[in-house]
Amino acid sequence: ATLFSCWLGWATIFAIALSVNGLSKRDMFDYGEQAGDQLLEQGTDQTQQLILNQSMFFFDGTYDTVYINTNGFLSVEEPQVESEYLGKMPASFRMIAVFLGDLDNSDGVGKVYYRQDSRPSILLRTTDHINQAFPQDDEIKPTHALIITWENVAAHGVPGRGDGLDRKRNTFQLVVASMASASYAILFYPREGLQYISTPVAGQSELVHTGFVKGRVKGWFNWSSSPGPYYRIATDNETSIRQLSEETNSGRRGVWVYEIGTSPIFYSITPGQVTNLYSEPPQPSYSEPTQPSYPEPTQPSYPEPTQPSYLEPTEPRYPEPNQPRYPEPVQPSYLEPVQPAQPQPPRYEPQTPQVVVVDEDDDLDVDVFAYNSETCASNRQKCSSFADCKDYTNGYCCQCRPGFYGNGKDCVAEGKPQRMNGKVNGRVFVGNTPSPLELSNNDLHSYVVANDGRAYVAISTIPAGLGPSLQPLSSLGGVIGWAFALEQPGYENGFSIIGGVFSRQAEVTFLPGNERLTIKQEFKGIDEHDHLVVSTELEGRLPEVPRGSTVQIDPYKEIYQYGSNLITSSSNRDYTVSLPDGSVQTKAYQWRQTITYQSCPNDEEVRAVQSTQQLSVDQIFVMYDSGNQLIRYAMSNKIGSIHSGPPEQNPCFTGRHGCDTNAACRPEEGIQFTCECSTGFTGDGRQCYEVDRPIDHCQRGTNNCDIPERARCSYTGASAYICSCLSGFVGDGYTCQDIDECEQGRCHRDAVCYNSQGSFTCQCRPGFHGDGFQCTPGSPEHEKTQCERDRESIQVSSNTGSFSFFHLRPAVSQYVPTCDQHGAYEPTQCHGSIGQCWCVDGNGQEISNTRTGPGQRPLCIDRGVIPPPIGPTTRPDVSPVAPGTHLLFAQSGKIEQIPLDGYSMNKGEAKALLHLPDRVAIAVAYDCVEKMVYWTDITGPSISKASLEGGETISLVTTDLESPEGLAIDHLARLMFWTDSMKDRIEVAKLDGSQRRVLFDTDLVNPRPIVADPSYGRLYWADWNRDGPKIEMSNMDGTDRTVLVKDDLGLPNGLTYDTESQQLCWADAGTRKVQCMDPNGRNRRTIVEGIQYPFAIVSHGRNLYYTDWRREAVVAVDRTTDRETDEFLPQKRSRVYGIATTPTQCPQAYNYCSNNGGCSHLCLPRRGGFTCRCPDVVDGSCVERNL
Incomplete structure (x- = not known):
């Protein structure tokens, strides 16, 4: 009780301290000459041009040069003289007004510092500020920072006593953090640093300005210009300016964060979203340490290589790992040395109810949704499938289950060997050579026997000029040795603590020549093959090791210090080079590395992780295989205490246990132990065998049936299958011959x-x-159709009473239906006298909300009977497709397929897949599990399917349908969803058409496209209601229905969801645009615009493919370049409808209904769970429940 009282008391004191004390100067980024800053010249209107090491994005522009000015601003254009903008804001040039006024640093007291910085500790701080300001966004990782500090600057023209000590002075700071496609501004206003809020301008006191100015914007044809947007941080109000040091949009008093520019599409300046202050103990300042944790070399510094061709390596831009992340901790500490972990007082953060928050952004004209649901119920899928999710006061954490280890996001089986794969890139100089050797996507493969800590690494395609000199760098791939090192009692290897998603940067200094090499690695987690994935960048210079030489590396020990989301280590390594002439050279290098990662901040049960651990590496083997151009490393790794003690005798800790490589060693009393086979293996532990897993040889294509064009392979369970000849062929299934x-x-x-x-x-x-x-x-007797009878009756009624030798004509003001050449109603009907047109169904009845005014004609679906083609016709069966990914699209009377070669359409191999005489297929969908194509038919109407590998058409739903126009498949839960634009509803059923249930039948007018996200149990659909088009979202069980987009929409005909990039994209025939956004309604951007009349759209990798009615084509769009790249024109030119892809493998995913969830009837997924529901027509045995 006493400990808890003290704990609570300290928490209260800290919270009060934070609420009373604002931002201090020491809380800003380090500045001054000791931080490596440069100094702006003294004066009242001084400007310094600075060429950036990395481009900066501001509004819709990209800039490599900036201008720093005494008067409290940064511009991307050469500024005008101060008389042109002081008192005349907004300025005519683009600028960030940090604290703009007539400022003065000419007295020697005030100073303006600036520098560019890419050190990991600086970038980590920028990451922390940005991610805290935008907690709902994906993790941001800047690669460059520009830091400008105005210290003790006075207002120009304000009199003092002469020594400058009585003048009021301001201190403030701007940090511009940039990455590959965006820039952010972080502004610091310390409370003691804002002593005045106005400066004299033209004899009057003018309030300072803070904000972002776009400058003059040119009009059409550059004939005129007008002031562009001016985004104000503070208004022309004294209170508003004073609040700069008291309020926030990032959760920290006096700190303001903004997204100021994005590429390739920019919408608006975006402020941080956290206006409440975080209640937590104030953290020590981030003063840049001089790296005390690293043993410093005897020389005070190491000069860079003297050759002009080698510059300081720039920061490579690593691709963002596509992994879910934990919420960022409010203020991680990077001070060194790190003390052993102690229990911390609980943080009482404001709890946010789990509701959907809607923020309207006037600049975007789009509803933005943020989901405040940091619980296991909403995030279970973010944990490893071998982990449990646990809720805490401030959120959730993932914990690996017994028999597995990791951080909960990535878990692997104990004792199981682990593999690491990746690519190596970079530029490396060898010896005194003036030109670097390039590495481009060289393969890196590594293997570690986890139960004895032995690691093996190989890198391929290493040229002979580089290979021998890489031999000393055993740690290039040896990080897997640390990650899966043999653990001593009470200590944990890297993967047990941080999992598989982290960044590593190592600096290597070779002695005595002072050559330097930088190694940067991005670890991206465990892939679907249970392999750790890594990308590696090398930059710098190596001492030359002559060809034919061998290298021997002495055993070494490396101390790892564990902090908050930061791990550092250093070591000195000795090695000997045996030259071809028999001589031996002894050399050494110093190794310093930093590992950054994201832990779970919500775990209230503080893990007893040792703050300092020692990695012992011995039995090191290195070799360059010149014949195969391979560099090979091998080493044994143990992680344990830094203190020497009696050697551990238990074989589990020495690695001399004799367990199978697929077994975990379990220590017992003394030197006793047992061997236990890893998950997925069976045996006595000394010998383990992989559990026999059933193989679907039909799906894998490893069967010996005849080719798919002649035979069908049917999986029958276990690893068995049956071969049978297709209709039209005869044989035993292994050999099939055509029947004449x-x-x-x-x-x-x-x-x-x-x-x-x-x-x-x-x-x-x-x-x-x-x-x-x-x-x-003879010719068949023609029976008049309904349309012809209606047309004739109107013509006759309008000419009654007189006989005419001329054709019958209606009265001038009367509407006469138009019929096609086969007597069916034309889908578009018009009334010439009033100038209106509308769409009709097959019975000639007007479809609601399709009528247009004079001068316009709606594009309507042809619901009439398809005329039989001239010449021979084939039976309505399937033409099997060849292996590989294809595009499937619907056209009148058939479904066609186009093979994809990468992202290119192989138009020469396009052909009809499915002939459907007298039918109009609209939506097309594909089940990757059973390789079945599904489609909707509006002439039936019906929903049907057929095997992609050949077979008969199977009707699934044929009743209670009117106009099914959208179709989506959940391949995990084995469900299909469809829209009916005549019945105005959305339904769900099993894939065999059984157990139908209406999900929605309200607030729908013309629902058409629908797509599913099986991993998260989500549905997305669009309603092209001309009076109110919208895109909506819900769970698959019908809960949490939400409008995602309702502004700037016209006719959203097509919709697709990319599970890899998690982007929702749509094609709009009204706005004539293709646009995308994330599934939460944020980051909306236009991919292409000015298109003609899109109908359906599908995503595949980096490409989007849409069908276009006016072009009567399938069009390819590259999302990375935002442009159309190709089009396919079918041989038969007519309207094209739905489109889908046939991936060769199902995406790696899981939802709670993969085995029907134990439900009696319908298992409907939702975020974080599932619901058991009964169909609309049900027997008495159905049970409904929520899980």
Whole structure:
């Protein structure tokens, strides 16, 4: 009780201290000459041009040069004289007004410092500020920082007593953090640093300005210009300016964060979203340490290589790891040395109810949604499938289950060997050579026997000029040795603590030549093959090791210090080089590295992680294989205490246990131990065998059936399958031969028979009509259709009372239906007298919300009967596709397929996949599990399917449908969802069409496209209601229905969701744009615009493919370049409808209904769980429940 009282008391004192004390100067980024800053010249209107090491994004522009000015601003254009903007804001040039006024640093007291910085500790601080200001966004990782500090600057023209000590002075700071596609501004206003808020301008006192100025914007044809946007941080109000040091938009008093520029698309300046102050103990300042944790070399510094061609390596821009992240800690500490972890007082942060918060952004004209649901119920899928999710006061954490280890996001089986794969890139100088050797996507493979800590590394395609000199760098891939090192009692290896997502930077200094090499590695977690994925960058210079030399590295020990999301280590390593002439050289290098990662900040049960651990590495083997251009490393790794003690005798800790490589060693009393096979293996531990897993040889293509064009492979469970010949072929399934149906007399006697592989066609002879199976002489008697009868009745009624030799004509003001050449209603009907047009269904009835005014014609779906093509026709069956990814799209009477070669359409191999005479297929979807294509038909109407590998058409839903126009498949839960634009509802059913249930039948007018995200149990659909188009979202069980987009929409016909990039994209025939955004409604951007009339869209990798009614084509769009790259024009030119892809493998995903969740009937996924629901027509055995 006493400990708790003290704990609570300290928490209260800290919270009060934070609420009373504002931002201090010591809380800003380090500045001054000791931080490496440069100094702006003294004066009242001094400007310094600075060329940036990395581009900066501001509004919609990209800039490599900036201008720093005494008067409290940074501009990207050369500023005008101060008389042109002081008192005349907004300025005519682009600037960031940090604290703009007539400022003065000419007295020697005030100073303006500036520098560019890419050190990891600085970038970590910028990351921390940005991610805390935008907690709902993906993690931001800047690669460059520009730091400008105005210290003790006075107001120009304010009199004093002469020594400058009585003048009021301001101190403030701007940090511009940039990455590959965006820049952020972080502004610091310390309370004691704002002593005045106005300066004299033209004899009057003018309040200072803070904000972002776009400058003059040119109009059309550059004939005129007008002031661009001026985003104000503080208004022309004294209180507003004084609040700069008291309020925040980033959760920290006096700190303001803004997204100021993005590429390639920019929408608006975006402020941070956290206006409440975090209640936590104040942290020590981030003063830059002189790296006391690293043993410093005897020399005070190491000069850079003297050759002009080698510059200080720039920071490579690593791709962002596509991994979910934990909420950022409010203020991680990077002070060194790190003390052993102590229990911390609980942080009482404001709790946010789990609701959807809607923020309207006038600049975007789009609803933005933020989900405040940091609980296991909403985030279970972010944990490893071998982990449990646990809720805490401030959020959730993932914990690996017994038998597995890791950080909960990544978990691997104990004792199981681990692999690491990746690519190596970079530029390396060798010896005194003036030109670097390039590494481009060289393969790196590593393997570690986890139960004895032995690691093996190989890097391929290393040129002979570089390979020998890489031999001393065993730690290049040896990080996997630390990650999976053999653990001593009470100590943990790297993967047990931080998992598989982290960044590593190592600095290597070779002695005595002072050559330097930088190694940067980005670890991206465990992939679907259970391999750790890494990307590696090398930059710098190596001492030359002559060809034919061998290298021996002495055993070494490396001390790892563990802090908050930061691990540092250093060591000195000795090695000997045996030259071809027999001589031996002894050399050394110093190794210093930093590892950054993201821990879970919500765990209230503080893990007893040792603050300092020692990695012992011995039995080091290195070799360059010149014949195969391979560099090989091997080493044994143990992690334990830094203190020497009696050697551990238990074989589990020495590695001499004799367990199988796929077994975990379990220590017992003394030197006793047992061996236990890893998960997925069976045996006595000394010998382990992989558990026999069933293999679907049909799906893998490892069966011995005849080719898919002639035979079908049917999986029957376990690893068994059956081969059978397709219809039109005969044989045992392993060998199939075509049946010549013409020899069997299948056609009518007055018809001609045409045989083809697997099929045949019949055509009536000249003078006869029919389908070839029945032929009759002469032409058929034409029976008038409903449209023709309606047209005739109106014409007759308007001409009653008189006889005319001319054609019948209606009255001038009367509407007459138009019929096509086959007598069906034209889908678009018009009334010439009033100038209006509208869409009709197959019965001639007007479709609501389709009527347009004079001068416009709506594009309507042709619901009439498809005319039979001239010449022989094939039966309505499937033409099997070849292996690989294809595009499937619907056209009148058929579904066609286009093979994809990467992202290019192989237009020469395009052909009809499915013939559907007298049918209009609209939506197309694909089930990657059973390789089935699904489609909706509005002439039936119906929903049907057929195997992609050949087979008959199977009707699934044929009743209670009117106009099914959208279709989505959940391949995990085995469900399909569809929209019906006539019944105005959205339904769900099993993939066999059974257990139908209406999800929504309200607030729908013209629902058309619908897509599913099985991993998160989400549905997205669009309603092209002309009076109120919208894009909506819900869980698959019908809960949490939400409008995502309602502004700047016209006719959102097409919709697609990319599970890899988690982007929702749509094609709009009204705005004539293709746009994308994240599933929370943020980051909306236009991909292409000015397109004609899109109908459907699908995503595949970096490309989008959409069908266009006016172009009657399939169009490819590259999302990375925002431009159209190709189009496919079908041989038969007519409207194209739905489109889908046929991936060769299902995406790696999981949801709670993968095995129907134990439900009696429908298992409907939702975020973080599932719901058992009954179909609308149900028997008495159905049970509903929420899980």
